[in-house]
Amino acid sequence: MRVLVTGGAGYIGSHACQRLLNDGHTVVAIDSLYRGHRAPMDALSAGHPGRFAFIHADIGEGGRIRAALDEHDLDTVMHFGAVAYVGESVDDPLWYYRNNIASAIALLEACDTCRDGRGVDRFIFSSSCATYGDPPEGMIPVPEHCPQHPTSPYGRTKLHFEHILLDYAAHRANQDRPLALTMLRYFNVAGSDRTGLLGEDHTPETHLIPVAIQAAQGKRESMSIFGADYPTPDGTCVRDYVHVEDLIDAHVRAAERVKPGRAEAFNVGIGKGYSVREILDSVRRVSGKDFRVIEAGRRAGDAIALYNDPTKIQRDLGWQAQVTDIDEIVTTAWNWMQAHPDGYGD
């Protein structure tokens, strides 16, 4: 395959670049570097000369995206580039809609008109379990047919873009240019690659595992639990944590198995939920350190409990999470963060 990876300098996108390159594919990564890092792009470039290119651009720059698609004859798009914090989206919804929808439409237009009007053959979109909001009773674990009622602007940008993609895929089918469309609704992505090259370095960091690790490393005086009075066994929110390399494996399988003319949505999560307190206990076990935890109020937009029903992805893509033990996931994150005390250092 010849793959455009948007958001390639980000946490998940960089892991996708690495896996695709290791599998022998050609990769062009595009990133605005709004939240991503140049260091992993330089490392991948050095490790795979001639098969990897990084372009510092925004997905909203349709002309540049189209030029890259044409120049490298890219047939597949993995679209990770987005802003992705629930709280930030509540504070600045228009920015979320502009970046995750308006700019993404410019990307899609480039994907439509490139390659002498043939367009790209495959499009894989990073959607989210945030599109489900709080599932109704009887819908946890969450299957793909669960009603989608997102509780945050972030979740709504993901759901709206799914709808845009479905309309676009139908248009391509009508024009006899069938697209293979996959929408992967990730649960919580965690951990780092095992070679030690890539890791999770967000500023600000809001993801639970790296925040707890920073607290264990003494980089934060304390950390907060947002809501300890939820109707869950220990009062804290429950989430499904999928290792980043397993998540990328789902993308590779989708690219290989979803046929032209098909539009499929799959949940990607291990099928088991961990509470916030269980995650903090895992970080304590892996690090051997204790840290101060403050019980703060609930955070706007947070769903109570979300974990996946993996039946569909197991059946249709043959996908199975290889890492299901939370301590193993936390260990990969801990190892990278210990080896990179300043993250990527940029």
Ligand SMILES: NC(=O)c1ccc[n+]([C@@H]2O[C@H](COP(=O)([O-])OP(=O)(O)OC[C@H]3O[C@@H](n4cnc5c(N)ncnc54)[C@H](O)[C@@H]3O)[C@@H](O)[C@H]2O)c1
């Ligand atoms: N991390 C998770 O647990 C999780 C869960 C569900 C869905 N997702 C989705 O996965 C994708 C990747 O998430 P991540 O955790 O790697 O985030 P990230 O912030 O590390 O990576 C996103 C990358 O996209 C880039 N980007 C953002 N807007 C851009 C634009 N307009 N043009 C070009 N580049 C742009 C950022 O600079 C960043 O490098 C996102 O779409 C996110 O919504 C992530």
